[in-house]
Amino acid sequence: MKPLLIELGTEELPVKALPGLAQSFFDGVVAGLDKRGIALDRSGAKPLYSPRRLAVALPGVAGTQPDQKSEVLGPYVNIALDANGAPTRALDGFAQKAGVDWTQLERTTDAKGERFVHRSVKPGASTASLLGEILAEAIAGMPIPKPMRWGANDFGFARPVHWLVVLLGGDIVDVELLGVKADRMSRGHRFMADKPVWFTDPADYVESLRTAKVLVDPDERRGRIRAEVERAAQAAGGVARIEPGILEEVNGLVEWPKAVGCSFPREFLRVPQEALIATMEANQKFFPVLDSSDRLSEHFVGIANIESKDESEVRKGYERVIRPRFADAGFFFDEDLKRGLTSMGEGLSSVTYQARLGSVADKAARIAALAGSIAAEVGVDPALARRAALVSKTDLQSRMVGEFPELQGIAGRYYALHDAALADLGDAARFELAQALDEIYMPRFAGDDIATSKLGQVLAIAERLDTLAGGFVAGLRPTGNKDPFALRRNALGLARTLLEGGHDLMLHGLVERAVALQPVQAPDVGAYDITHFVYDRLRGYYADRGVTPQQFDAVLNAVHESLPDFDARLKAIREFAALPEAEALAAANKRIRNILRKAEGEVPTTLDPSLYTEDAERALAEAVQSAIADTEPMLDRRDYAGTLARLAQLRPAVDTFFDKVMVNVDDAAVRRNRLALLQRLADRLGSVAAIEHLSV
Template identity: 40%
Template sequence: MRTENLLIELGTEELPPKSLKSLGQAFATQFESALLGADLQFDTVSWFAAPRRLAVYVSQLAEGQADKIVEKRGPAVSAAFDSEGAPTKAAMGWARGNGIAVEDAERLVTDKGEWLLHKAHVPGQSVTALLESLLNQAISKLPIPKPMRWGSYTTQFIRPVHTLTVLYGSEVVNLTALGMTSGRTLQGHRFHGEARFELDHADNYATALEAQYVVADFQARKDNVRQQLEDAASNLSLTPDYNEDLLEEIASLVEWPVVMQASFEKGFLDVPKEALIYTMKDDQKYVPLLDSNGYLSNQFLFVSNIESQDPSQVISGNEKVIRPRLADAEFFFNSDKKTTLASRLDSLDSVLFQKQLGTLKEKSTRISSLSGFIAKQIGADETLAERAGLLAKTDLMTHMVMEFPDVQGVMGKYYALNDGEDTSVADALYEQYLPRFAGDTLPQPGVSAAVALADKLDTLVGIFGIGQLPKGDKDPFALRRAAIGVLRIISELSLPLDLQTLVSKAGEVYGDKLSNKEYKQQVVDFVLGRFVALLQDQGVAIDVIQAVSARRPTEPADYLARIKAVASFKQLDEAEALAAANKRVANILAKQGDLVSGQSVNESLLTEPAEQALFSALKPAESVVENAVKTQDYSQILTTLATLRNDIDNFFDNVMVMSDDEATKINRLALLSLLRQLFLTTADVSLLTKA
């Protein structure tokens, strides 16, 4: 069967830059799904996306479906003929529906009986006949939250569509979609290219557009922008400050990227660099430049969509655009410094944190109290922690943060230093929001960690305390992020803090505002649940996590220490046998546990050499475990218990636990209970699977 390459392009007005990549990927995914559903053979499906176009390219697409033989089973032979062998109405109706006579039907014989059968030959449809339906099917499933109408069209799309190009090789496939009739017309670059031109062959799509100053391949355009930025910055011995999100947004704004260099007055550098960077990147999509010490340069880069014959005019225009924004930041900064953060505290009473939980001022008071409590637990300065907690949200009332919300915390630090606050207080105002995302840095141990924990715990306990638990993907107060932040701070900084204690203290600070009586356990379980996900993301085996989680340790640092110890234990030669033995012991005790409740081992009742040997080995192990628990040295505990393998194996090989003598049986169960409890000081190793 003949194959050709297929090109479909929707030529539009400028598409939303933040959605461009996802639209391009979705278009390819949905169209591929439609092709598969139609049983059309092809090699690969790739996508193109530029500000004024979405396209899919299908390589080696078959010219049609393969013919099929469809088996249509009829009534059972016993019901298809009467006693005289004449066809029944059921048989004749079925045959008529299939366009055959009853006598032309084949027979299908199975172990359950015999049926009439017709093997119908169904010819495949051509790709040209199918494409309109498949294209419209794919378009209807694109992620478009707010479709729009345009002109006199009744169809809807994310932006007005002006051209529809559908080429199967060099052949135009005639179809209609989004109110447009297909052709071979494409849009060139808005300024450099032809308004309309014709494409001769699907294979020439990318090269034909490039001749019209359009880089249609999203990834190629993104890479082009990246390389130009790096080269331009390197020429200045500076480093471009951008992330992948900004790079993708810039690539979604231009069809023919041209990187240019501009500058602003050095006097603006007196403003905190974070505010300047925010307005350059978020408002203007410019790329700031940093020197080797991380200081902001007054030079910056921007990406133009035109190759100007007079670049100085384009550069001058962009410098004029950025200047008022930087001037605003400068004005806000100088104005804000005239009022101390402490004097803004009362203004927080005018901002609601949450209707049932009170204002931001009330939250600040709670954070202050909880920060002091945590600081005392971890050996930090309690007074400074309380001060930082009290001022934590005051920068939200400054002009700078109101204008540029993303610099909250950052500006708090600058203003606190300007007010003469202690440096640890100033650092805490910024670091209270850390970590902000996966892999982000943590607050410094001490005052900053105390305030960061207090802020997150206050939100967690408050929202759970009024029964507004996150459901599905709805998490308006970012409780999952707060929980992960709490875990990372405590565990990675090895802070001696217990979640139950912290949650109880946070609830106590709320007073009578909390209506959900179950919040304490719910919050602890929620946070520990995030620990499971966090550890899985780090590559920890699920059975190791389950073994530790079964003990429900509520000190994150302790939890992590157990995880590391169990992961190491699992690699030992003895681990598999000991896990099996623990499982066996757990099953025995589950059935007989009531008999040994409160019982200790009576050495005089140990008559078998194997049980005497196990008890003799357990006594020194018990002492090691007792001392190691105090220092959370779980590796030593499990290493010590691993030496018991031979004694445990001998016990089960030579001792009948369920002795006819009741006292002997209870004593042996008590011995197993002692063994089990020693292992459970670290984890339930019976849940471990083979390494």
């Protein structure tokens, strides 16, 4: 076993694609070795990369393949030999192709009979001789949608390739890849290491590059960036905001990270901090510094790819590049404040939301109607909800949102706090309205929190109801991966807000209201279609929490009053499923449902005790009546877990009944009475969930 080092040196690779390219290259090399049966030790090995290189360093790789055994099946004996035992043309041809005399062939037997077979053992090839094709396969399998070409080459790669290192042990492997012949020479930092880096031992790879001011281990580099940023932020008296996505992008931009503490004029802090943070992070890959109250301070941290002899010049450059953007944000904010929400809102009637669904102003009016009716049911001021909904889209006309679309809602919150037209509300109601303008879009992404305020939740519910209803009636239902109006995301956001907000509202009724408000109606689209679409989005939500499809379907197919009620029943069915009686009762209820479905005529709603002929049916009737009496108050207070636990006690009586009693007897009166008993039992067993779905 010898250590293997492969390094592909390039121009700076695409930042966002870099980790994926490195992983693919690593996986491709390992898969190529495995495919050829070459033993390898990959303990601790992982993709290594920096902006200008992709590398694979394996601690141990076998020098050769194992012997390559082959077995080629030939013709059956009855075809291969004639009546005199001489070889036929079929056998001669097979032997000639195998390169041996037919007498050297072996025989084997399968289901069809005895046949000739040629077995051979070929010495394994050296790993060095196979690395060329292994690397070519790894490169071909990399996710590079638009390869670049350079020079007069007819091949391409993510970026032009300048050097190639391939060492097996201490020896250079004779390989050429993408127009570059393998060597042991690499390059260090573009500016801080002016001499080539020569590798004599692959085990020294990481340390040799570190000496040349390149941290090729992405985990080490990421840790250095974080430590540098935190140190600079602490020196400025604050705490760095380190978003994982920005950290990963910076990690793909530098080989030798060095933090530079910077600042900007405090006057810019009058601008919504979200706009300033968005500019720093998205456009410049800087790290904002927050104060002790989690508010943006005038400090930020940039990461240089060099240890500058004059850091102040680097600082000046970072501060200079950010000021024009901040100045633009400040101008947009000031101009929007002068206009006010009322003026912004006047233009919404001329902005089309969707051709069949009217303007953005029309959408805001529909949201207001929904929000007002929902607010009255959840203890929120309906007038405040309607007013908030009517101005919820006005910031779309602001210059700030025009420049920073991700600030939709956030900008509206700031403008509402400053708008004189809302002064009549009073400080408390005005703050509540402003907060709701931001929260109407929550959750904004997977894993985001729902709106925190009740008014915000009302607006979020109304917004998503209108989007879903409009999308369905306008024929915009998602197909495959296409979902232009993000209806799937809106459906899950609606469900989560109702569920996690604890709103005891009937989803189907809410959807009906939203559909009725749409300017067009589609005969083939009903409220049930949208309701089921929402529940389908909840499958994944609950699957992430350990709920099985059978448990979900058990509750979905039962009567439930609201999403919080649905959730309570689901928690209860999960507890019930863990009971030893659950499987038998689920199977029994499935059997009962089948019997009742096949019954002729209507099943009686009352029982006649005088028709009981078996002790087992009397015992079951008494047990069912007792269970009904015990569980009625439990159901009234939504103690679903207690209800199912009590119903689990019915198992002995149910088992005995089916062992001792035949339901479909000839006596019609007795048969119908027994069906009535089973109907009563099934109704109570299904009072929380359709437990028959738990039966495999």
